[in-house]
Amino acid sequence: MNFSVIRGADTSWGKSFAKALAAENRHLILIGTKEALLEALVREIVRKYRVLVHYLVADDADTGSIIAACEKINDRFEVDLLINYAETGFHQRLEDYDIRTLDRKLKTNHASGILYLHQLLPNLLLHAHAQVIDLWHCPQPVPAWEQALLTFNKRFAEHLNSELNEAGLVIHSVALPGYTAPESGERVAAILEDVMSGTAEKRLLTR
8 A cells, every 4th residue: 555745745735635635535744843733634535535545744854753753664564655845944144033933944944855855765766666856946036046056956956866767766746836725726737737748847936
């Protein structure tokens, strides 16, 4: 029995992606920081869809927390899809952040996605048609220096995708439109369909 892992499931976009996948009868593992929101989402999904849903609480700024969550997944579940959702964007000038806050934001927004992929990669590679979807969402224009980070992550995904393609793993890296929240479940389902069919990169890639 295969599961889809959704990182950031306690966000508006993450919740919408979880429900869109449940509508496709996919079993889910939800990851987020807010346990109460994850529990509520689990209840909402299992009331409406006949799928299995589990959740894990993880701190994306804490390497140990990510590793622990992924170890639980790898020990108990088979995973053929990772939705690697991250919210980017800095609301202050870079120099106005204290070092601890900046460290957390950089780890959460840009570094943790690579760690999730690394930790779940052996599990994903067990499946002939596994997919990883890196989703970047920023509700506001990003400064040039952060755009460079997003471009780096996209290029990294492209190179990794080319190396792992023969193993059957496909990695997509797209930027979501700059809305503060998803417009509708149909919109999210359409984005998923576009990504998996390979057409989303042409229309949604990082600006």
